[in-house]
Amino acid sequence: xxxxxxxxxxxxxxxxxxxxxxxxxxxxxxxxxxxxxxxxxxxxxxxxxxxxxxxxxxxxxxxxxxxxxxxxxxxxxxxxxxxxxxxxxxxxxxxxxxxxxxxxxxxxxxxxxxxxxxxxxxxxxxxxxxxxxxxxxxxxxxxxxxxxxxxxxxxxxxxxxxxxxxxxxxxxxxxxxxxxxxxxxxxxxxxxxxxxxxxxxxxxxxxxxxxxxxxxxxxxxxxxxxxxxxxxxxxxxxxxxxxxxxxxxxxxxxxxxxxxxxxxxxxxxxxxxxxxxxxxxxxxxxxxxxxxxxxxxxxxxxxxxxxxxxxxxxxxxxxxxxxxxxxxxxxxxxxxxxxxxxxxxxxxxxxxxxxxxxxxxxxxxxxxxxxxxxxxxxxxxxxxxxxxxxxxxxxxxxxxxxxxxxxxxxxxxxxxxxxxxxxxxxxxxxxxxxxxxxxxxxxxxxxxxxxxxxxxxxxxxxxxxxxxxxxxxxxxxxxxxxxxxxxxxxxxxxxxxxxxxxxxxxxxxx
Amino acid sequence: xxxxxxxxxxxxxxxxxxxxxxxxxxxxxxxxxxxxxxxxxxxxxxxxxxxxxxxxxxxxxxxxxxxxxxxxxxxxxxxxxxxxxxxxxxxxxxxxxxxxxxxxxxxxxxxxxxxxxxxxxxxxxxxxxxxxxxxxxxxxxxxxxxxxxxxxxxxxxxxxxxxxxxxxxxxxxxxxxxxxxxxxxxxxxxxxxxxxxxxxxxxxxxxxxxxxxxxxxxxxxxxxxxxxxxxxxxxxxxxxxxxxxxxxxxxxxxxxxxxxxxxxxxxxxxxxxxxxxxxxxxxxxxxxxxxxxxxxxxxxxxxxxxxxxxxxxxxxxxxxxxxxxxxxxxxxxxxxxx
Numbered sequence: 001x002x003x004x005x006x007x008x009x010x011x012x013x014x015x016x017x018x019x020x021x022x023x024x025x026x027x028x029x030x031x032x033x034x035x036x037x038x039x040x041x042x043x044x045x046x047x048x049x050x051x052x053x054x055x056x057x058x059x060x061x062x063x064x065x066x067x068x069x070x071x072x073x074x075x076x077x078x079x080x081x082x083x084x085x086x087x088x089x090x091x092x093x094x095x096x097x098x099x100x101x102x103x104x105x106x107x108x109x110x111x112x113x114x115x116x117x118x119x120x121x122x123x124x125x126x127x128x129x130x131x132x133x134x135x136x137x138x139x140x141x142x143x144x145x146x147x148x149x150x151x152x153x154x155x156x157x158x159x160x161x162x163x164x165x166x167x168x169x170x171x172x173x174x175x176x177x178x179x180x181x182x183x184x185x186x187x188x189x190x191x192x193x194x195x196x197x198x199x200x201x202x203x204x205x206x207x208x209x210x211x212x213x214x215x216x217x218x219x220x221x222x223x224x225x226x227x228x229x230x231x232x233x234x235x236x237x238x239x240x241x242x243x244x245x246x247x248x249x250x251x252x253x254x255x256x257x258x259x260x261x262x263x264x265x266x267x268x269x270x271x272x273x274x275x276x277x278x279x280x281x282x283x284x285x286x287x288x289x290x291x292x293x294x295x296x297x298x299x300x301x302x303x304x305x306x307x308x309x310x311x312x313x314x315x316x317x318x319x320x321x322x323x324x325x326x327x328x329x330x331x332x333x334x335x336x337x338x339x340x341x342x343x344x345x346x347x348x349x350x351x352x353x354x355x356x357x358x359x360x361x362x363x364x365x366x367x368x369x370x371x372x373x374x375x376x377x378x379x380x381x382x383x384x385x386x387x388x389x390x391x392x393x394x395x396x397x398x399x400x401x402x403x404x405x406x407x408x409x410x411x412x413x414x415x416x417x418x419x420x421x422x423x424x425x426x427x428x429x430x431x432x433x434x435x436x437x438x439x440x441x442x443x444x445x446x447x448x449x450x451x452x453x454x455x456x457x458x459x460x461x462x463x464x465x466x467x468x469x470x471x472x473x474x475x476x477x478x479x480x481x482x483x484x485x486x487x488x489x490x491x492x493x494x495x496x497x498x499x500x501x502x503x504x505x506x507x508x509x510x
Numbered sequence: 511x512x513x514x515x516x517x518x519x520x521x522x523x524x525x526x527x528x529x530x531x532x533x534x535x536x537x538x539x540x541x542x543x544x545x546x547x548x549x550x551x552x553x554x555x556x557x558x559x560x561x562x563x564x565x566x567x568x569x570x571x572x573x574x575x576x577x578x579x580x581x582x583x584x585x586x587x588x589x590x591x592x593x594x595x596x597x598x599x600x601x602x603x604x605x606x607x608x609x610x611x612x613x614x615x616x617x618x619x620x621x622x623x624x625x626x627x628x629x630x631x632x633x634x635x636x637x638x639x640x641x642x643x644x645x646x647x648x649x650x651x652x653x654x655x656x657x658x659x660x661x662x663x664x665x666x667x668x669x670x671x672x673x674x675x676x677x678x679x680x681x682x683x684x685x686x687x688x689x690x691x692x693x694x695x696x697x698x699x700x701x702x703x704x705x706x707x708x709x710x711x712x713x714x715x716x717x718x719x720x721x722x723x724x725x726x727x728x729x730x731x732x733x734x735x736x737x738x739x740x741x742x743x744x745x746x747x748x749x750x751x752x753x754x755x756x757x758x759x760x761x762x763x764x765x766x767x768x769x770x771x772x773x774x775x776x777x778x779x780x781x782x783x784x785x786x787x788x789x790x791x792x793x794x795x796x797x798x799x800x801x802x803x804x805x806x807x808x809x810x811x812x813x814x815x816x817x818x819x820x821x822x823x824x825x826x827x828x829x830x831x832x833x834x835x836x837x838x839x840x841x842x843x844x845x846x847x848x
Contacts, residue, residue, distance in 0.1 A: 312733075314732070314733060334732060334733055334734075334735055335735035335736070335737055337735075338734075338735040339735070344733060346730075346733050351727075351729065351730075352729050352730050352733055353730050353733070354727065354730055355722070355723055355726035355727045355730060355731070355794060356726075356727070357726060357794060357795060358722065358723070358726055358794070362719060362722070362723070365719075366719065366723055366731070366734045366735075366736065367734045367735045369716040369719055369720075370716070373715070373716050376715045376716050376717055377714060377715055377716075378714055378715060378716060378719065420734065
């Protein structure tokens with residue numbers, strides 16, 4: 001921990017990183033097959049592909065997390081063997097992973113120099129560390145307080161801490177795996193600026209991303225992977241979202257969204273939320289009709305998920321009423337909401353949605369075990385029958401229903417939650433970020449599912465940070481800002497400009 | 511009383527291929543450890559002892575082992591439920607002690623039935639209090655039950671006045687654990703019944719599913735409509751009741767009660783049995799019948815080394831190493847699942 005890292009003294013000039021003929025198999029399953037590419041300094045090189053296409057595997061090989069079975073890596077013409085992230089680091093390669101590797105209880109400066117503390121004989125030289133930190137912050141134009149605890153910062157700022165750590169080690173190659181997945185719009189813009197400045201300073205950036213618009217605006221070079229094979233590497237000029245999607249899927253995506261079926265204007269009201277206030281939510285009222293898809297848009301932190309939790313009666317509601325059909329929901333009882341016909345698909349399937357280690361079957365039937373049991377005794381056959389029925393209806397792809405949820409792809413995990421909801425046959429479904437972390441192909445399947453469930457008579461509330469998704473699916477959109485509704489948009493008024501204007505609006509008391 | 515048998519795991523069609531290779535291998539190992547796990551070393555040890563020691567395979571010896579382990583088996587079976595639901599109960603040793611002195615004091619002067627009912631009610635109450643403290647005040651279960659074990663130990667001393675309570679063999683109380691049926695004492699029959707019931711509760715009922723969900727991901731379980739707090743309170747209550755049942759069985763077998771009996775040594779033996787049986791210390795995974803095997807495995811090590819005249823010193827070392835291996839396998843399997 002106290003030893004001096006070799007790269008600090010060697011002021012690593014990068015040169016081209018060449019990946020030549022790299023293959024990797026996991027237990028017989030090929031993850032990468034004979035992939036070759038060149039990452040040039042000063043360029044942003046994007047890797048795109050569906051989940052399971054091998055882009056993360058390739059990123060991990062470049063950053064030394066896993067070793068390739070075949071092929072080699074050369075840096076500036078010199079072959080390098082990376083057996084660990086530490087060896088990659090010594091070669092000037094650093095990774096900013098999907099999950100941040102910061103220590104929340106340490107300060108910003110301590111995190112930046114974590115693992116390469118500025119120390120003499122084992123004693124950390126705090127003042128010197130702080131001085132170097134200020135130099136670095138000044139040089140790259142980040143404005144972070146060195147003494148703040150990292151746990152108190154926003155996710156974007158935490159990411160900046162990681163980036164500073166990368167830069168403090170003179171990284172010549174920065175690998176970023178889905179860096180903007182957890183960021184709001186403005187934070188994403190800030191991150192993009194950082195990535196551009198990294199490239200301007202001569203670093204090579206390997207960017208792994210699901211967001212094609214991000215890739216198109218940032219990358220100089222784009223490599224598309226599919227089923228472990230390199231499909232093509234192109235300059236980003238001339239590439240379009242359509243051409244990239246076609247490369248990723250091997251076919252063109254007919255259209256991103258299913259056709260909009262107009263909602264019946266005379267449909268009865270299924271949910272009535274009246275002047276509800278809860279933590280993060282101030283005085284929100286709306287109604288939802290049978291068969292209607294209501295979009296709730298807004299920036300991250302605008303109170304959308306909080307509103308969902310309040311309506312679902314999982315949060316303390318300080319004022320207002322929620323009426324579901326004829327019944328009023330009161331108290332803090334999610335299970336009562338479910339029994340009365342209101343189901344929530346929470347925003348993070350891993351943290352709030354699924355028991356990852358348990359089987360597909362157990363995850364699906366959990367909410368309605370009463371349907372497949374008598375006096376508390378589960379009837380195995382009835383359960384399997386009911387589960388396989390909703391699995392079919394929601395097109396969950398799993399080798400068997402005994403398979404653990406963690407073995408499924410992100411899209412299928414999300415569908416699992418839809419299957420669980422469908423088993424509850426609710427009157428109202430709230431889906432919070434239903435396509436987060438889901439690949440392009442599965443997104444369409446989930447959209448189809450949402451539209452189908454609404455068509456079958458469910459009232460649907462869809463919360464999403466992806467504007468296109470809201471505009472493409474919702475019949476009506478409510479925009480939130482600072483815990484209040486700032487706009488209700490329908491028809492022609494429902495466009496990107498109007499939603500953004502309302503999302504950035506300072507809420508005026510209504 | 512079997513746990514859910516997972517169907518054959520095959521490679522999913524569209525999982526993340528990168529992570530898949532790591533996962534299938536590790537998951538298979540994890541699954542096989544969890545389903546068969548301790549049963550294989552148990553059988554090996556059983557056969558080895560049958561060959562190396564003449565008296566081992568004697569019915570008397572085997573029944574004796576079961577009789578001695580009756581209390582531990584009952585407590586560990588209920589403790590498995592606590593662990594699966596995401597808690598842990600370190601107060602069972604103290605509750606066991608409290609139950610023995612409560613039963614002893616009452617049995618000395620009143621009817622044995624009243625003694626048994628009162629002792630078990632005491633245990634259930636202690637468990638209920640544990641559960642409420644853990645869920646309502648959101649205090650870490652480990653710390654809560656550790657603290658409670660001091661409180662309970664103190665209460666037990668108060669009840670017994672620090673004295674050893676001795677009962678006479680002709681009281682009806684003696685029959686509770688020592689009545690014979692098919693040459694097997696009632697303690698063993700009761701234990702068998704209790705373990706089977708709890709095993710079925712965990713593996714075959716909605717309540718069992720709710721326990722697994724609560725321990726696997728409590729937030730997700732709550733949002734899916736599971737009353738996580740209520741489930742946890744029930745598991746703690748059952749655990750307290752089982753500790754008392756164990757206490758009553760033992761005082762009936764041994765006819766003496768003492769506040770300090772049980773204690774942390776018993777709590778740890780119980781926990782060791784559960785963990786050796788492959789139940790995850792982190793919750794959401796586990797089975798009662800494997801806990802039973804785990805407890806008996808530890809008992810066999812003790813019994814075997816007694817019969818073979820091995821220094822008890824080595825027993826302890828071997829037990830410690832086995833425990834480390836069991837916990838190591840569990841956390842290794844868990845890391846791999848990321």
